[in-house]
Amino acid sequence: MNAPDTVSVTPPTEINLHQILQDAEIEPVIKQLESELIGLAPVKARIREIAAFLVVSRARAAMGLEASSPSLHMCFTGNPGTGKTTVALRMAEILHRLGYVRKGHVVSVTRDDLVGQYIGHTAPKTKEILKKAMGGVLFIDEAYYLYRPENERDYGQEAIEILLQVMENHRDDLVVILAGYKDRMDTFFQSNPGMSSRIAHHIDFPDYSETELTQIAGKMVGGMNYNLDADAEKAMQEYIHLRKQQPHFANARSIRNALDRARLRQANRIFKLAMEGSATVTAQELSTISADDLRASRVFTGGLASDKK
């Protein structure tokens, strides 16, 4: 005789959604996401949707309505520097707070970490990474590199197969997030339909507009305890406008690099002043980036010599 599967405790007939939200402390994470990340409106909307879906499915599970746990694997597509990694970190936190991953850590890998160099090397290598990621989120950057159609003996296919198997069988143990450029990810999914069908959430990250990039620059400068004077702010806007048209533009990452170089020039400028005899500097001077620091950039003279046509 079979023992009855159902527990004798009757499920509650109503559940306080607000309570779940509060218990998971999900609201602060989402608020932080909205305030810290500039732009990305469609991404934020999708994350809100996913968070709402997870809260509801947890309530459903508590009432005994949900049969299996939802598939949470995701794909982030977008140009470089649009915040895919940052959002993945936040996503891991949201999933952790809602109890969909137990530890909430993020293991960030690329092709090199998964694919081996000789026959029989790939499987243990991939499994090793998967084991590290269990209980958390596996973030595969530039995931389309895993599949190389031009080389039929490429070991990437083996890594994909192991990945698929674990994504299916260990759905409760880890969440896989793939990231990469939109067009190349589309080709990747076309040649690996199994992968596409196992990923429930495809999120596209739009490029930032010039105003958004200016805001981001302001935030970064603030975060580094520097400030731009009025002229420098204008120079920054011009810089962004020019830089966007030049090759290898990587959105927020380009801005960060530009600021890092401006800081170098600012330090150099202050150092020169000290060499010329002015012995004291004020905190104000130490933390102000002037227009000259930015305008010395090659971007204003047409970019790298090698990129000029």
Place this chain on the structure above:
Amino acid sequence: MRITQGQFSFLPDLTDEEIRAQVDYALSRGWALSVEWTDDPHPRNCYWNMWGIPMFQIKDGVAVLFEVNACRKANSEVYIKVNAFDNTRGVESMVMSFLVQRPTNEPGFGLQRTEEPGRTIRYTTFSYSNQRPAGQRYS
């Protein structure tokens, strides 16, 4: 005869859930987990076969269970144990070790007496299963 080696061996066999709880405890102390198996359960046999290399840098007990299950699948009729190694300077030794699988039929050990000059008797234990070659002992 039920072999009692390592921790928890006088308790009923651990369920997967209990194994994971133990592993999570070991991970919380920062110990490195490893899986080993053998078909020679003599108490003095300290050289068990390693199932893969010890697992460093893992965060969750499921990863160990994943390897235990892979080992069970490959070797269904052997002894499998999980070890935890503490690498703290001055400790540097196994601090946990428990069986997670045993063969369905365990014939146990026999006691052999050898007579020596002067009514001396030397004792030795031997495993009945070891009388067959490796690989055929529990199949």
